[in-house]
Amino acid sequence: MAGTVLSVKDLKLYFKTRKGTVKAVDGVGFELRKGETLAIVGESGCGKTSLARAIIRLLPRNVEKFEGTVMLNGTDVMRLSEEEFRKRVRWQKISYVFQGSQNALNPVLKVGFQIAEPLIVHKGLSREEALAEAKKYLRLVGIHESFLDRYPFELSGGMRQRAVIAMALITHPDVVILDEPTSALDVITQANIMNLLKRIKQEMNISYIFITHDVPLTSELADRVAVMYAGQIVELADADDFYTSPKHPYSEKLMASVPTLRTDKKLEFIPGAPPSLINPPPGCRFHPRCPFAYERCLREEPPQYNIKGASFVKCWLYVEGKR
Incomplete structure (x- = not known):
């Protein structure tokens, strides 16, 4: 350090x-x-x-x-x-992992899009490019990329927390x-x-x-x-x-x-x-x-x-x- x-x-x-x-x-x-x-x-x-x-x-x-x-x-x-x-x-x-992943995720948007959204908003990537990057970060936090198309309620508490961590890390x-x-x-x-x-x-x-x-x-x-x-x-x-x-x-x-x-x-x-x-x-x-x-x-x-x-x-x- x-x-x-x-x-x-x-x-x-x-x-x-x-x-x-x-x-x-x-x-x-x-x-x-x-x-x-x-x-x-x-x-x-x-x-x-x-x-x-x-x-x-x-x-x-x-x-x-x-x-x-x-x-x-x-x-x-x-x-x-x-x-x-x-x-x-x-x-x-500076990014933020909120207390309570259920409240941090939008229940009507798929998990993959929510992880990818910071890249679309801040980095100017297309939706397809951002989703491809989101797959990498799902794997980084130990979630199979198939969960990209799931909604938050379809994930367990631990998986939702991992998804929120991926969202916080994706912009480096x-x-x-x-x-x-x-x-x-x-x-x-x-x-x-x-x-x-x-x-x-x-x-x-x-x-x-x-x-x-x-x-x-x-x-x-x-x-x-x-x-x-x-x-x-x-x-x-x-x-x-x-x-x-x-x-x-x-x-x-x-x-x-x-x-x-x-x-x-x-x-x-x-x-x-x-x-x-x-x-x-x-x-x-x-x-x-x-x-x-x-x-x-x-x-x-x-x-x-x-x-x-x-x-x-x-x-x-x-x-x-x-x-």
Whole structure:
């Protein structure tokens, strides 16, 4: 792996609702290297999917604030108009595997056409040329080309997920966002999809952003792990370091809740509930649930504390040398 393909700095995405402004993504920053998988983990509602949709700019109408820097191969795509972004970036350079393949596929269009459509729209290929290419990608993801003429309801859940992956890969993007691609699948099918993603990563040297709340699943694919809490990334670390020695108290609690096969440990849980993104707590947003919180945590938001390389943790315990 070498070179940075995607660099995100101070990205904010706020939504306007009747109850107030939801700060779904609040000052997020990270880098994604060529051929790397960055796993983004955290509890439901912490802003993982909002972050992904902000990067690919698939946004609802109630956006109140959308700002920051998203550098893709050295170009700040946030400066592009919606039309320029649609033509030059979305599905050309960044594609998306949606959570729930049944909802991602049009039920009245054949699977083959849906896989081929990005080539027709973005590459200018004829229908026949695009369908011929779609056959190759069906084979790549382990589906017989005869399924080109099937409708989505004629495929199993695992086959539909493979078809959605083929659709995301067909334009040879630099980055593929995987939004919980196995959450609706049984364990065996889940393992097959993960093996498929690992093989494709090696063959195509592609970069993944892998979003999930299933921490053990990330160990199958991740090179680095980013932990999100209440709209912010509170820890970013190499995968090996994260699984063996998480730094942030929230990360520690996440890992302590995961059962292991080879060690006998007492499982823990995180007390309380995730905070409201309309009125997040002052200071460190985890302090109401943190067993190590002290006075400064309640008043001041912690800065990023660099551990090594591109790894960091947002916690006063490290800033003040208490750890």
